[in-house]
Amino acid sequence: MLRAVATDVDGTLTDRRRRINTAAIEAIRTLVDAGITVVLASGNTVCFMDTLSKMVGTDGTIIGENGGVYRRSFSGPLQIAGDREVCLEAFEVLRDYFAGKGVELELYSAQYRFADVAFARNVDPAEAQAIIQVKGLDVRVLDTGFAIHLQPPGVSKGAAMRELAIELGIPTTEILAIGDSENDIEMIEAAGVGVAVANATPATRMAADVVTSRPYGDGFVEAVKMYYSDLFSR
Template identity: 30%
Template sequence: MTTFKLLALDMDGTLLNDRKEISRQNAKWIATCREQGIIVVLSTGRGIQLIRPYYEQLQLDSPIVAVNGGEVWKGLDQQYVRHAMPFEQIDRLRRLALDLDVWYWAYHTEGKVNRNTWDELAAGQMEWIKFGFRTEDSAAMAALHERIPQIGDFELTNSHPTNIEINPAGITKASGLREVCKLLDVRMQEVVAVGDSANDLAMIVEAGLGVAMGNAQEEVKLRADVVTDSNEEDGVAKVIQRYILRI
């Protein structure tokens, strides 16, 4: 029976409930997990600035996989790996969003911007990591999937069926976790990865134990090894109890 050494947690829809909070039970069992020597890693589509308060709340001291693997951090203030996107690609993706009249957002090294906060003058000076679209219009979504590959070679995932998240080709939460495993001398077979969306699939499939949340997208549930309870039912706490501490 595999002894797991590392727990990789998606944040939104997984660690966090629908109010964007860490439940008391999740926090309690993460602390217990760490007391037993298990490394807890946040592996998320968020940028480091939006990870910080939760990392501090849990009193973590472990590496972080941010922006879907676009960055790996040794800790909150020590970047380890970054996979940037050329501004020319970011600019073309933004123009595509405007052409199709869909919502967009993007992460650069200083934070997150969106359609309402985009600064034309500053954009060309930033170092960019991820771009995203959101639309509930099925025709616009189909057009995005058709036209995005004309702009560049990308990794396309989502954190919700109404969005598309874009990183450089090959950059995923799994590639980020592989970097963390090299850093910590842990094998991917010794990792439990938990998530709910398409951007979690790569790490769920590659981990020793891939866990889908009860609220996960159907494809994620189908490809995971096991399904836990939802993010409103302390699903992360139950993963720790059932599969890591086995109590």
């Protein structure tokens, strides 16, 4: 029995223009009303996730900053994973390096982040990772398709989901995880059932147990109807 659903947001509930799929919202509300815990998991900030949770209708159980922060319900304490200082140090290295090439790095919502650093996708992530490694910094460069993130070691959506599962009292084997990007791979692999929507990256599709026939929010709806058919046949 799958007692919880952990889902990515951008590219899974939304399209490439970040327009949220209204059928996906209705599906989430059907799950919530049936007592299924829905975890919104994203690279976005906590304040963004809180607003989204309120408007979609979940209880505020979230994974933010690609696993850098997580929380059980709106009333639960925010848990912060990893050391953001090393990410800030890595960002300064990258900013100096790319400035020398005439490229300015644009930080995203820095004042609202607790664990990672995010900036615009105007440089090659592989080049950024190589520069950080040369400097001996233990930081992962993660391209979500919407931003480039710098993550502390050990931080991922999958690691956060495992911690949340303990708090929720739900084994990871009873969680359905849905995503599209490489930042979703650890979450998909850690779940009892991992699903990639049709627009997912090749690596994400390879990690999943199932790949939907439809992309974006329509793929999310397809996935939950596949595993909760009784709720959607009433």
